[in-house]
Amino acid sequence: MLEKKGVKVDKVLNFSIDDAILEEHITGRWIHPSSGRTYHTKFAPPKVPGVDDVTVEPLIQRKDDKAAVLKSRLEAFHKQTEPVIDYYSKKGIVANLAAKKPPKKVTAEVEKVLSS
Numbered sequence: 001m002l003e004k005k006g007v008k009v010d011k012v013l014n015f016s017i018d019d020a021i022l023e024e025h026i027t028g029r030w031i032h033p034s035s036g037r038t039y040h041t042k043f044a045p046p047k048v049p050g051v052d053d054v055t056v057e058p059l060i061q062r063k064d065d066k067a068a069v070l071k072s073r074l075e076a077f078h079k080q081t082e083p084v085i086d087y088y089s090k091k092g093i094v095a096n097l098a099a100k101k102p103p104k105k106v107t108a109e110v111e112k113v114l115s116s
Contacts (some may be wrong), residue, residue, distance in 0.1 A: 002034065009088065009089055009093065010093060011093055011095060011113060011114060012084075012085070012088040012093055012094045012095065013046065013095050013097060013110060013113065014085050014095065014096045014097065015097050015099040015106075016092050016096055016097065016098060016099060017098070017099040017100050018100070019074050021100060022070070023071075024042065024064050025032055025040075026070050027061075027066065027067050027070060028040045028041040028043070028062065029060070029062070029065045030041050030046070030050070030059040030060065030061055031059060031060055032054075032055065032057060032059055032060075032061065033051070033053040033060055034055075034057070035054070035055070036055075037052060037053075039053075041059060045061065046080060095113040097109050097110065097113070
């Protein structure tokens with residue numbers, strides 16, 4: 001499609017991270033619906049599990065933050081992206097970047113790859 005439009009792809013950034021890490025980050029999110037305050041069971045837990053710190057109202061978890069939904073989303077993601085990554089890997093233009101690293105380090109790696 002891009003070739004037909006005369007667009008040349010010379011770099012492909014593949015931000016890779018283990019699915020288990022994504023699951024930990026996403027399924028741990030909890031929200032106070034009326035205020036939008038967010039919590040995380042591991043990284044930013046409420047003072048009392050399942051309860052908003054300010055109002056003491058119950059927290060909710062979005063449907064798409066639940067493990068079963070996430071698993072389905074990840075399966076679809078891998079099914080759709082793996083052929084694209086394989087295609088560009090054969091052309092030698094894929095840069096695999098570890099997305100688990102701190103944002104500043106990932107940014108530095110992106111800048112390095114794009115400047116080469």
